Amino acid sequence: MEDEAEIYDGVRAQFPLTFGKQSKPQTSLESVHSATRRGGPAPRPAPAPDPASSSSLPSTTSAAGDAGAGKSSGLPSLSSSSAAWLEGLRAGNPRAGREAGIGSRGGDGEDGGRAMIGPPRPPPGFSANDDGGDEDGEDDDDDGVMVGPPPPPPRNLGDDDDDEEEEEAMIGPPRPPVVDSDEEEEEEEEENRYRLPLSNEIVLKGHNKIVSALAVDPTGSRVLSGSYDYTVRMFDFQGMNSRLSSFRDFEPVEGHQVRNLSWSPTADRFLCVTGSAQAKIYDRDGLTLGEFVKGDMYIRDLKNTKGHITGLTWGEWHPKTKETILTSSEDGSLRIWDVNDFKSQKQVIKPKLARPGRVPMTTCTWDREGKCIAGGIGDGSIQIWNLKPGWGSRPDIHVEQAHSDDITGLKFSSDGKILLTRSFDDSLKVWDLRLMKNPLKVFEDLPNHYAQTNIAFSPDEQLFLTGTSVERESTIGGLLCFFDRSKLELVSRIGISPTCSVVQCAWHPRLNQIFATSGDKSQGGTHVLYDPTLSERGALVCVARAPRKKSVDDFELKPVIHNPHALPLFRDQPSRKRQREKILKDPLKSHKPELPMNGPGHGGRVGASKGSLLTQYLLKQGGMIKETWMDEDPREAILKHADAAEKNPKFTRAYAETQPDPVFAKSDSEDEDK
Numbered sequence: 001m002e003d004e005a006e007i008y009d010g011v012r013a014q015f016p017l018t019f020g021k022q023s024k025p026q027t028s029l030e031s032v033h034s035a036t037r038r039g040g041p042a043p044r045p046a047p048a049p050d051p052a053s054s055s056s057l058p059s060t061t062s063a064a065g066d067a068g069a070g071k072s073s074g075l076p077s078l079s080s081s082s083a084a085w086l087e088g089l090r091a092g093n094p095r096a097g098r099e100a101g102i103g104s105r106g107g108d109g110e111d112g113g114r115a116m117i118g119p120p121r122p123p124p125g126f127s128a129n130d131d132g133g134d135e136d137g138e139d140d141d142d143d144g145v146m147v148g149p150p151p152p153p154p155r156n157l158g159d160d161d162d163d164e165e166e167e168e169a170m171i172g173p174p175r176p177p178v179v180d181s182d183e184e185e186e187e188e189e190e191e192n193r194y195r196l197p198l199s200n201e202i203v204l205k206g207h208n209k210i211v212s213a214l215a216v217d218p219t220g221s222r223v224l225s226g227s228y229d230y231t232v233r234m235f236d237f238q239g240m241n242s243r244l245s246s247f248r249d250f251e252p253v254e255g256h257q258v259r260n261l262s263w264s265p266t267a268d269r270f271l272c273v274t275g276s277a278q279a280k281i282y283d284r285d286g287l288t289l290g291e292f293v294k295g296d297m298y299i300r301d302l303k304n305t306k307g308h309i310t311g312l313t314w315g316e317w318h319p320k321t322k323e324t325i326l327t328s329s330e331d332g333s334l335r336i337w338d339v340n341d342f343k344s345q346k347q348v349i350k351p352k353l354a355r356p357g358r359v360p361m362t363t364c365t366w367d368r369e370g371k372c373i374a375g376g377i378g379d380g381s382i383q384i385w386n387l388k389p390g391w392g393s394r395p396d397i398h399v400e401q402a403h404s405d406d407i408t409g410l411k412f413s414s415d416g417k418i419l420l421t422r423s424f425d426d427s428l429k430v431w432d433l434r435l436m437k438n439p440l441k442v443f444e445d446l447p448n449h450y451a452q453t454n455i456a457f458s459p460d461e462q463l464f465l466t467g468t469s470v471e472r473e474s475t476i477g478g479l480l481c482f483f484d485r486s487k488l489e490l491v492s493r494i495g496i497s498p499t500c501s502v503v504q505c506a507w508h509p510r511l512n513q514i515f516a517t518s519g520d521k522s523q524g525g526t527h528v529l530y531d532p533t534l535s536e537r538g539a540l541v542c543v544a545r546a547p548r549k550k551s552v553d554d555f556e557l558k559p560v561i562h563n564p565h566a567l568p569l570f571r572d573q574p575s576r577k578r579q580r581e582k583i584l585k586d587p588l589k590s591h592k593p594e595l596p597m598n599g600p601g602h603g604g605r606v607g608a609s610k611g612s613l614l615t616q617y618l619l620k621q622g623g624m625i626k627e628t629w630m631d632e633d634p635r636e637a638i639l640k641h642a643d644a645a646e647k648n649p650k651f652t653r654a655y656a657e658t659q660p661d662p663v664f665a666k667s668d669s670e671d672e673d674k
Contacts, residue, residue, distance in 0.1 A: 032242075032544050033532045036200040194463060196482070197512055197531035198494060202539050204526040206233050206246050210519030211526055212452040214504040215261035215270060220511040220538050222284070224270060225526045226258025227519070232272060234286055235526075240542040248286045253278075259452055262317045262325070269339070271325055273315035277308040279327055281339055290342045295331075302333045306344045313451070314363045320370045328361035334375055350393045351375060351383050354400075362451065367412040374419065376407030382421065384433075399436050403427065409454035413461060418485070420455045420464060424448055428455065428466055430488060441488040446481065447471050450503045459509035461485060467502025467516060478502035478518050496527055511538035 204225065213226030223235040230253070233246040240247070252258065256275035263270045269289060272280045281289045295305030302309075308329040318324035324346075325337050334349035353359055363376040373385045380403040383395035402421060409422035419431040426447050429439040449469040457464050468479045477498035482491045496502050500518040507514050514529040528539045564570045583589045649656060 029532075029544055033200055036202055036543055038199065038201045038529075194458075194482075194491065195534055196492065197514060197534045198529050199531045199533075200529070200539075202244060202528045202530075202543060204233075204235050204244055204246070204528065205523075206249065207231065207519065207524035209521060209524050210450070210501065210503060211517035211524040212450065212503055213258045213261040213273075214506055214515055214517045214526065215263050216506055216508050216511075216515060217263045217267040217270075218265070218510075219267055220508050220513075222267075223515070223526065224261045224263075225517065226261050226272070227524050228257045229524070230254065230256060230258065230274075232258055232261065232286075237538050237542050241545045241547045242543055243547055244542065250286055252280050256311070259312065260314050260316070262315060264317050264322050265320060266322050269322075271315055271317055273312045273327065275311045277310055277312065277329065277331075279312060279315055279325070279337075281342075290339070292327075292337060292345075293343050302331060302350060303348045305348075308333070308335065313361060314365075316364065316366055318370045319366050319368060324370075326364055326366060326373065328364040328375060330360040332358040332360055332378075334361055334364055334373065348393075349373070349375070349385060351377050351381075352393075352395055352398055353377075354379075362406045363408060363410055365410040365412065367416055368414045369416075372412070372416070374410045374412065376410055376421070378406055380404055380407065380423070382407065382410075382419075382431075382436075384419075397433070397436055399431075402429070402431075402439075406451065408448060408451050409466070411455040411457065411464070413457065413485075422446075422448065422453055422455050422466055424451075428483075443481075443483065443490070447474075449501065452503050454504050456505050456507055458507050459512065463491065465505055465507065465514075467496070467505050467518075469501035469503075470499065470520070480505060480514070480516050494529075500524075508538070511536055513538045 204223065207225065207227035207229055209228040211225050211227045213224070213232075215224040216222075221236060221238050223237070224232060225235070226232045230251050231249050232252060234248040235244075235246050252272045253274045253276045258272065258274055260273040261270060262273075268284050270282055270284075272282060274280075277294045278291050280291045283289055293307040295302075295307040295309040297309040299305050308327065308331055310330040313328050313330060315325060315327040318326070323339050325339060326334065327337065328334050332351065334351075335345040336347040336349075337345050351359070351361065360378040361375050362378055365374050366372070367374075371387050373387065375383050375385075377383060380401050382397075382399040382402045384397035385391065385393075386396045403423035403425050405424035407421055407423050409420075411420040412418070413420075417433055419433055421429045421431065423429075426444060428443040428446055430441040430443075431439050446466065447469045453467060453469070455464060455466045462485055463482050464485060465480055465482045468481065470476075470478055476495075478496045478501045480494045480496050480502055482494070483489065484491050496516050497518045500520050500523070502516050502518050505514065505516045511530075512535045516527045516529070518525060518527060530539045532540060
């Protein structure tokens with residue numbers, strides 16, 4: 001035990017005394033939320049001294065008061081008798097103030113003859129309201145010794161000028177100015193009416209490019225963010241501290257942008273839609289559960305394929321059913337999938353087109369009950385299908401040229417009466433589903449440069465909001481615009497970032513917090529707007545949680561093992577002779593040339609194992625090749641076996657019946673006849 005204690009003390013001596021001690025957080029919640037206030041924490045201004053209040057105080061009538069207690073202009077001045085008493089204390093003679101005629105109630109003889117024990121008592125006539133006591137010590141305002149701070153100066157009711165000065169005198173911090181403007185009152189009424197949680201802000205960072213996808217689970221505990229940097233980051237408010245770091249990040253498909261993320265109704269799985277043709281399903285912790293199949297790109301009819309054949313543009317989970325999802329693709333089709341079967345879709349929806357061909361589906365959405373589907377077509381039209389028995393690809397509502405450019409966002413109201421659309425033509429339109437010929441309202445001058453820009457409703461659906469993109473020559477950054485649904489007018493525009501565009505936004509009903517994604521080519525983040533007095537959980541939980549301090553148990557001391565004989569310094573140097581022999585055996589280091597070949601299988605590589613060729617090996621085993629066959633004439637060696645071959649044919653027995661007799665041409669040459 002003593003050895004363990006010594007070891008612990010030795011390890012503990014390497015740390016400071018405060019290391020590992022868990023101390024209570026000294027930072028209050030007010031200071032934490034003031035640090036996250038939009039625009040940065042502002043120091044509280046000190047109240048300026050009011051000249052009216054200083055002028056209303058009585059002035060000092062003696063030099064002692066000016067030099068002593070009357071130095072500070074913020075304190076009331078002293079009377080002449082009190083100043084004389086203080087001067088006597090500074091001189092070291094406590095009786096000097098009494099001899100100066102400060103008070104005569106108790107008699108000079110009694111008080112003067114007593115020894116003073118403890119701090120000196122103030123004289124009976126000491127009062128901030130004393131204008132200089134009489135010699136007899138009989139003052140009208142002297143009711144005894146004052147305990148506590150001096151009271152404010154008395155108010156003279158007889159003088160009107162003094163009354164005005166007394167009214168102007170201020171004690172304590174200055175009061176806020178009275179607002180007389182009707183416009184400011186109306187703005188305050190509007191803010192109080194909508195109660196937007198915009199006072200504080202935190203940013204969830206980690207992406208290198210713009211954040212194009214956002215999803216907050218129904219409970220409000222986890223946030224998903226996808227970016228053009230091909231990654232997805234997962235944030236957990238319950239396990240996150242003030243550093244605001246993600247607990248998991250992964251790349252769904254290499255080289256493809258993340259275009260949308262959607263939680264299931266039970267928040268146990270989520271859908272990830274990328275630029276590839278296959279959507280993926282992940283569990284709550286980010287582990288892959290499955291990937292939908294890709295269709296055959298050589299089949300012309302899209303209804304006969306088992307999946308999408310080109311990149312996806314959007315995807316959402318069914319709002320009520322946890323087994324059904326909806327995806328849209330650039331191949332011009334909508335598909336309904338069952339998450340239990342990744343090999344084929346349940347339904348294929350082809351939009352109605354003016355001309356035959358393939359027009360991409362830019363976005364899609366469910367209504368609140370999941371009984372209606374809306375899709376945005378690349379030609380700017382809107383098509384709506386009602387899910388009913390026997391329904392097909394023919395849309396129930398078709399609005400041609402609803403926008404002059406691609407549609408990036410669709411959103412149904414909960415009552416099924418209003419449809420909001422967002423487009424690349426820098427507009428937001430409000431449609432009445434009962435009369436879709438013309439929009440109810442068109443909001444223009446809303447820049448949009450990203451295909452994932454969406455629209456969101458407030459929890460009570462009195463407001464709807466969308467983000468704007470940053471233009472090149474504009475000095476206005478990315479904004480979050482709020483619109484009134486009943487009045488159909490712009491309520492407020494909130495600046496999110498001076499240099500980054502705002503793409504996706506969401507207003508969580510349980511947290512009462514607003515989420516907005518932003519970024520540019522070099523950075524990206526998710527802004528969380530909240531109000532400590534209106535919001536619940538979410539950002540309030542992680543902002544007030546300080547990072548955990550390290551303790552001694554977290555420190556892992558890695559032991560260093562010293563082996564002297566393994567170090568080069570202590571190794572025995574090999575002899576030069578042994579080193580040369582080792583080098584000579586190495587053909588690479590010794591640069592040994594290849595040996596010459598002296599016949600087949602002798603002194604060289606060829607024929608080292610009874611001949612390098614299989615034919616040579618077989619002939620040698622059969623005794624047909626001897627060691628001296630290279631020295632013989634090949635013609636004579638062959639003709640030597642001619643007679644034996646004719647009498648007992650060994651290799652030509654299969655052709656004995658069909659082999660023709662050789663007929664040789666007679667030579668006409670005289671030389672050959674001779």
